[in-house]
Amino acid sequence: xxxxxxxxxxxxxxxxxxxxxxxxxxxxxxxxxxxxxxxxxxxxxxxxxxxxxxxxxxxxxxxxxxxxxxxxxxxxxxxxxxxxxxxxxxxxxxxxxxxxxxxxxxxxxxxxxxxxxxxxxxxxxxxxxxxxxxxxxx
Amino acid sequence: xxxxxxxxxxxxxxxxxxxxxxxxxxxxxxxxxxxxxxxxxxxxxxxxxxxxxxxxxxxxxxxxxxxxxxxxxxxxxxxxxxxxxxxxxxxxxxxxxxxxxxxxxxxxxxx
Numbered sequence: 001x002x003x004x005x006x007x008x009x010x011x012x013x014x015x016x017x018x019x020x021x022x023x024x025x026x027x028x029x030x031x032x033x034x035x036x037x038x039x040x041x042x043x044x045x046x047x048x049x050x051x052x053x054x055x056x057x058x059x060x061x062x063x064x065x066x067x068x069x070x071x072x073x074x075x076x077x078x079x080x081x082x083x084x085x086x087x088x089x090x091x092x093x094x095x096x097x098x099x100x101x102x103x104x105x106x107x108x109x110x111x112x113x114x115x116x117x118x119x120x121x122x123x124x125x126x127x128x129x130x131x132x133x134x135x136x137x138x
Numbered sequence: 139x140x141x142x143x144x145x146x147x148x149x150x151x152x153x154x155x156x157x158x159x160x161x162x163x164x165x166x167x168x169x170x171x172x173x174x175x176x177x178x179x180x181x182x183x184x185x186x187x188x189x190x191x192x193x194x195x196x197x198x199x200x201x202x203x204x205x206x207x208x209x210x211x212x213x214x215x216x217x218x219x220x221x222x223x224x225x226x227x228x229x230x231x232x233x234x235x236x237x238x239x240x241x242x243x244x245x246x247x248x249x
Binding site for chain 1: 151154155158161162165168169171172173178181182185186188189192193196197200201
């Protein structure tokens with residue numbers, strides 16, 4: 001729930017950054033882009049924390065102490081690929097944000113990075129119900 | 139990517155906030171559904187519908203698809219339906235993982 005909140009909120013901060021960039025507020029756009037990247041880093045930290053607690057309970061890519069081993073493979077593959085995209089997005093946000101502030105990139109470049117970030121958020125909207133929530137009540 | 143400065147100034151941050159709150163409410167609703175004692179397929183259908191609504195809001199307003207030309211909107215909608223339809227072709231095959239390799243009377247079971 002907290003991770004979902006962080007990721008959706010980071011989409012909002014990205015929108016604020018793009019809006020600032022479109023009106024020529026470079027420092028504002030840079031600041032909000034970095035806040036977005038910080039949201040991504042926080043999401044990744046919480047995700048890894050969750051992973052390590054699962055490792056402690058014996059769940060790995062090929063082993064599931066609670067049932068079918070296929071769960072471990074599915075869970076770590078899906079969430080791992082999503083996490084990789086988040087981390088890639090964080091690197092892109094920082095790189096594009098710095099270059100935008102330095103004058104090498106334009107507002108459109110920041111907007112393209114924003115589209116990527118929103119898409120990562122969009123994928124998470126499907127990962128949460130189908131990977132986490134579908135069996136939580138049973 | 140046809141956003142202009144005029145358009146930025148015409149639409150305030152208020153609309154983004156409204157969509158943001160809407161997505162948060164929908165995400166919260168998924169958690170409520172997760173704790174309902176309903177049939178698995180019913181739960182899947184409800185969660186899928188909510189996820190599509192969330193994604194639709196993000197696509198339309200966060201990714202500005204709503205402000206693009208209607209032709210592009212139509213293309214994305216049709217292409218999305220095509221991709222989902224194409225996925226239906228392969229998904230049923232994945233159910234073989236539940237029962238293993240299908241056998242016929244002429245092929246012996248693997249030992």
